[in-house]
Structure formats: C-alpha cells, structure tokens
Amino acid sequence: MYIQKTLCALMVGALSIFPSMAQQTYEEMEQLTVNEQVTTVITATEPIRFVDISTDKVVGDQPMNNTIRLKPKDSLYVDGQVLAIVTIVTERYRTQYALLYTTRLQEAVTDKEVQRQEMIPYNNPAVSMSTEEMTRFARQIWNSPAKIRNVSTKQHRMVMRLNNIYSAGDYFFIDYSIENRTNIRFDIDQVRVKLSDKKLSKATNAQVIELNPVMSLEGTKSFKHGYRNVIVLKKMTFPNDKVLTIEMSEKQISGRNILLSIDYEDVLSADSFNAVLLEEE
Template sequence: MNMKTILLTLALIFSMTIHAAQPDTVKVRYIHRLTEDDARIFENNLQKTVIYVNDQVTTHLIMPENIKLVDISTDKLVGNQCADNIVRLKPKSTLMDNELAGTVTVIGERHIAQFTVYYTKAPKRAHSVYTVGQEDIRDYTNPEVSMTQGDMSRLCWSIFMSRRKCFRVHGKQYGIRAQVNNIYTVGDYFFIDFSLQNKSNIKYDIAEIRLKLMDKKELKATNSQTIELTPVYMVNHADHFTKSYRNVIVLKKLTFPEEKKLRLEITEDQISGRVSYLDINYRDILNADSFAPELLINLQ
C-alpha cells in the first residue's frame, strides 16, 4: 500500500466519523450576499420597541393618530381596540419570566409601529400605559388618508388661538351673534373658524352643528335641493356655553356654483330652541387663506 492510498483511506474514515457524530440537518446554502439595504432593514428590525406585560396588569398602547388595524402574532396575548387611538393588551395566561409573548403591529392612518412583547413576573415592571412616540413609528403611504386627525388637531388649535382675519361673514339671531373668524385651505381640506357671542342671559345648549349646501334664493320645494355635508374633524366638543363659544371645523374641499351657499348651522338642544347660522358664499371660499406655518408658533 503506497502513501497515497493510505492518505485517501484515512480521509474517508475521518469523514465517516464526523458524519456519524452529527445529527441529520437540512443544509442551507446562501446564494445572495448581504447588501447595505438588507443590513439597514435587519438593524431596524432589531430596534423594535420592547413592551413588558403581566397577567395582573392591562397594558395600553396610545398611538398619536387613529388606528386602522392591530395584529397580534401569537395566541399568548389577547387585546382589543378600546378607543380610536388606544389598544389594550394582556397575556392570556402566566408565562415564564422574560418569555417572548409575541409581536404586536399597530397600523395608523399614515404610520406603522411594531413592538416586541415580553412577559415579566414583576407586575411593577410591566407597562400599564405606553405612549407611542416618533421614535417608535415609521411612515407608510396610505392613498385614502391625505392628512391624519393628529395633524388636523394641531392645525385647528393653531387657528383657534390666532386672531380674526375674516370680517365679511356674520349674522345675528335670537340674541346670538355669529361670525366667521378665518377660513383656511390646507391640502384637500377647508378649515372654518367661527365663534358665537350670547347677548342674552340664557345659556346656549348645543344640540348639533350642521353644514348644508343650499340655494341662495327661496325656491319651490320641488326645485330646491339641500345637500348635507359631514365635517371631517371638529376641535371643540363643548355642548353648551354661557357667553362665548369658538370652534374650528374641517371640511373636505369642495366647489359649488354661485347660486349656492354653504350654511353653518348651530342648533340649540330644545324643542323650540334657537338656531344660529352663518351663510358662506363661494367667493368667501375662494378667498380662503393658505395656512401659514408661522401660526404653529401659537402651539408653543
């Protein structure tokens, strides 16, 4: 037996020994090299916010915008959406300390947030309330939503605290003076800022605020057409006032002919209650101001 034969025999025996010592496994062959984008995505996945839960504590996740969808990856967790922007979570049973309970994905109007959820045996360590911050969310394109309600609220409050610039639209009924303070256009929406002054000694109980598109002239009932419009957002939900009231409502942008008018109607909460209204002409809509970013300074 020559040296070459001896070496081949030893190599064969060594290979068989290693194969016998290892259990059967599925071989994985990597056919694609990690790119910079892959590394970034992997790194982002590692940076999911960690939430701790306990079976004696209810955990509330508060999103900065309305929630469209919640996904819980395992049956170890149960939960529900208890408000427009709040998700409630709880473990289904007692788990091991630091055991992975699952992943929770929360999708809002324009943002998505994902959390890794661990069980903790210490109730004090569990999150009872977690407010989702900018560092927890990522943007995504939602063609159905051009502006979130969070953004609407921020703009409304800024307009609410700004000075009056519109002096053309006002009216007085039953001792109530109504006036439009400002009309702004932002993206696909109109922001209408209005206020009421109660000159009487009787408080005004608000039943509803309605927007109607109606004819300027009184026509026969068969020819007249009134279209009810639904506000997208309203900043002030007070149901009564004694002397003064101010509100900003958001309306989907629209156009209408010159013979029509936009009526803002505030109805009192009584059978024979008072009704205050403001008629806004199309030229007032056309003269709406573009929102000035410096108005946001008011929020500070």
C-alpha cells in the same frame, strides 16, 4: 372596534409601503410582558391608523383614536413565551412590540406610552396633513383677526359670524364665532355642517348633504357670552345653487338654534396660508 388578525395578503401590502430598514427580530424589539388577568394599554402620541396582532393568542380593541388595549386570551402559556407581535401605524410613524407571557401579575405591563426612540418614521400616503399640523394651523387661525365682515346671521338675540376661510393642502379651515347677547347660557347639543339648496319652491324636494368635519378645534359644550371655533373640511366643489351651512342647536327640547350660510364665492376666496400666519407662536 375590535382589532382582529389581519389577512396575510393585506399585511404584506401594508408592509410594502413602509420605508426600507434593516431587518429586526422580536429579540431586538421592545418587549412587553402580558397576562390574561391584566389589560395592557398602549398610548401613541397621535391618532392610530392601523393595528396588526400577528396571532390570535392576544385580543384587543381601540377605545380611543390614539389608544389600544391588549390581553392574552387564556393562561395556557409558559413564562417568556412570545404570544404575538403587535404593529401600530400612526399618521407619521410605526412601532412594533413583542408580547411575552408572564404568570406573575406584578410583572405584566398595564400602561405603555410609545417613546420617541421606538418610533420608525413613516410617510403614510393616506394622510396629507397630520392631526398635529391641522391643530396647529387651526389654533393660529383662531388667534388671528377676522378678515371677513359681511357674512353673518342673527337669531334669538345671537349673532353668528364667519371670520375667516383658509385653504391648506386638501383642506378648508373655516373660522366662525357666535355672540350671545342674552344672559342665558347656551348648552351645545350638536353642530351640523351641510350643503343645502339656496332657494326652494314648495314643489321642490330639499336636497341636503351632510358633511363631517375632519377636525373641530374646540370641544367646548357650553358658553354664556361668546364662542369661537375652527372646523376643518375636506376640499370640495359645489354648484352655485348650493350653500354651505353651519348650524348649532341647543340641548333643550325647545332650545335655540342658529344657522350660518356661506356662499360658494366665499369658499372660492379662501386665502392660502402665508408665511406670517404659519410662524411659530
């Protein structure tokens, strides 16, 4: 995704929701020296939600959710010339850097990590729970014992179980596991979450809605005997004739797949986080 200069009106609107603070000039900002032959990589401590480059003298992109890359367009500048101000907004803070041109390659910044003292606290209205909080909650659930014992499925000598469902803020945390009772390693192709009809007659067209988890705790791509994960979904309601399904498929063309169905009643019974669960590990 290429980062382009944001329209003035959009920038004014975005800045209006930043916390009020003393005015700051580029001379008071952290300054990064840049050169057209060097890519400057800036890494934030959490996902980046918004980036503005104040001029078109610098181009950039966002290869990862917490990383941006910047580079001057050409070499028609003099040492010390301010090319642009870059504004980075994450889930909980914002920071700004003045980009100064240098003709000397050895002076150009190649790698920059956002430091704590550069972070200006920011209450992002689009973020009700930060990725860090979400991950912490999910890890605590992953480490907790299973409270649900009656929701499971068996296929291909594997057992897939629902362990827990918790709610926090605007999200459901769904904890599930798979027991592989074979000696054949399972290489995960994909995990799909859907809303599907409970029962279908032959004359009825299937109505399936695919859901995209906000977060998945485990990035494991393969397991031999056991697998456990916590996925996070935006809170929703759905009719009683629908079920929430989690389907895992194997990479091989003739690979195995296993599907777990969760009734709406189980979703409604989701526990809220309690003080004990939220204690720091």
